[in-house]
Amino acid sequence: MDKWLRNNNVVKGIALVIGILLWVVVHLDVQTTSSGNTGSTLRNQTISNVSIVAKYDQELYSLRSIQPAEVTVVLSGRSDAVRKVDTAKIRVELDLTQMKSGVHSLPVKVIGAPSTVTAEATPAFVRAELEEMQMKQVPVTINVAGTPAEGYKAGQPVVKPTRVQVTVPESQINAVESARGEVSVDKANGAVTKQVKLVAYDKNGKKIDGVINPQVVDVEVPITSPLKAMPLQVKFVGRPAQGFSVASVTKPEQVTVFGPQDILDKMEFYDGLQIDLNGLKEDRSLSVDVPLKKGVTRVDPAKAEIKIAVVPSATKVVEKVPITLIGQSEGYTAKLISPEGSQLAVTVEGAPALLDKLKPQDIQAVVDVTNAASGTQELPITLNLPPFLMQAAQQPALKAVVEITANQPSKPVTGGESTETPTAPPAGGSGSPTPSPTPVPSPTASSGTATITPTQSKSSESSGAPAGGDGKKTN
Incomplete structure (x- = not known):
């Protein structure tokens, strides 16, 4: 080993290998660091004018106001995570479920952001006012629209039920006056029956947003022709059997006649009913159809119950x-x-x-x-x-x-006093007096x-x- 280390060529070779290794290590670390830095870059995204959705018991309370009604949401996190957020799903909620009526200052909560992203609302707190809902019973009013067929009239609507309950915020309870609906009778010649949806109105005729129970009612509008009540005249013809006479007759005193108004205006009584008395010797009870005269559409009652009492004559x-x-x-x-x-x-x-x-x-x-x-x-x-x-x-x-x-x-008497009463001559001229007729x-x-x-x-x-x-x- 010592010999190798003393050899310059060996030392140079080792140095070359170490240098190459260092170069490789350095370049690999730079690439890894560069790649890691690209994914970990932080990013912020701002979403403006996000409406606040309030959660509360709508049967008991009404949200009178919320200030502000919109907030700004800021999303923070790694760039790739922020870019993946669907901003359409981001919403802001205000939880009032545990609150009573009154003014409350509460934090809002951003919903819909993934856990890899931080979402914050600005402002973080808002003021909301809850108002208690109250109930009032009001009458149902039906407006009859349109014109029935010629010769017919619309009567008063029949409504079931006649009263409904309207639930509105406490501040509006005194303003509620009625629940209204509308029925069209245009060109109708018979009763119109419909189910009508109601809307609450105040005393000034303005609509009020409220809960109506029931919101739909049954309505029937009678359609009738003009009518007039008038005496019924019965004509009796013939005479009872010899030795007998009619003592009394019981009949309807009047009938109700339906028809065009111009025809009814000309009628003072209703006639056309004729009873034959020929040969009667005893009491008689009759049920007679009342005839329809020209232009008359209906007569009520349609039958006349007539009782004739017959007794021996005197x-x-x-x-x-x-x-x-x-x-x-x-x-x-x-x-x-x-x-x-x-x-x-x-x-x-x-x-x-x-x-x-x-x-x-x-x-x-x-x-x-x-x-x-x-x-x-x-x-x-x-x-x-x-x-x-x-x-x-x-x-x-x-x-x-x-x-x-x-x-x-009459002749005038000359040279004496006239027995006739003269009349004054016409103004501006002369004339003989005109005698007045003898009474x-x-x-x-x-x-x-x-x-x-x-x-x-x-x-x-x-x-x-x-x-x-x-x-x-x-x-």
Whole structure:
């Protein structure tokens, strides 16, 4: 060994090998260090305007405010780790689950960053105010929109339930007034039934964000044609069997008629229902369809329940029935010659109960002088009797003697005092005075004569009575 070490060539060879080894070691360490330094380089990444998500019991509380509502998040770590972070998954939470109502200052927490990266929020603390939720019961209001089909009307909506509960923050509880919804009845010709979603409103008609229970209600809007209540008139024709009379009739007093408004406006009563009394000897109960007149869509009730009471007839003589003259032509005077006193006795047949109530003024005795010639004429007397009463068969035909004379024109008296009342001449000119017509006396029961004015009077007819007592003329 000593010999080798003393040999210069050997020493040079060893030195060369050591030098090569040192060169290799040095270069390998530099490359390793360089590679390690590249992966361990630190990096920061800033994420701005990250919204804070508050966690709290939303059934009991409302988040009234949070300041600030957004924070800045800074990610720190090795470059390769920071680059791999999905910033869309980064979120910031504020835990208020253990807090009561009031203002709280709490730290925020960054969620979504991997463990190899440090995430910090700026600011780290925020102020949040929780408000207690309160409940209020309010009425449901339904707005009916649109126009129904022609001739129809929308009625009041029927809502189930009529009241709901609205839950809002305590500061808004006094402002809540109603829960509203809307139903369209446009072009509808029948009832509209819908489920309607409700929205809470305040006293000023502004929407309020709140929880409504139930939020959906059942609504029905009735659609009807215009209606009008009016009396029902029933016409009775014929007469009961001989020896019997109608004592009373029970029927609906009025009906409700549905149809276009212009048709209803022209109707004061509803008629068209006719009952035949021919041959009746006993009580009768009928259920009769009420006919639909032109333009009428519905009548309520659709059937009329009618009860007719029939009893044996009785007779009654009614004295001092006044006689009325009608139909006098202008320029003629009619004077009743007989019966004397312008009165007559009438024998009436009917139910005993109706006869007991009958008075002379309930009977109209009419003499029609229309188209009668001048002179003394014998004319028939027509009787108008209350319903279900008739002139007794045993009474002979009633006649009246009437004297008809033409009125004489008035002549001025010369050289003497005039009996006529002059009228003033027209203003600004002269003219002969115009005589006023001689007053015509009205008929009186006690004078024995009756004089009528030129205006024709009408005899009243009782609607809904049988022959002889239904408003038809009986001679």
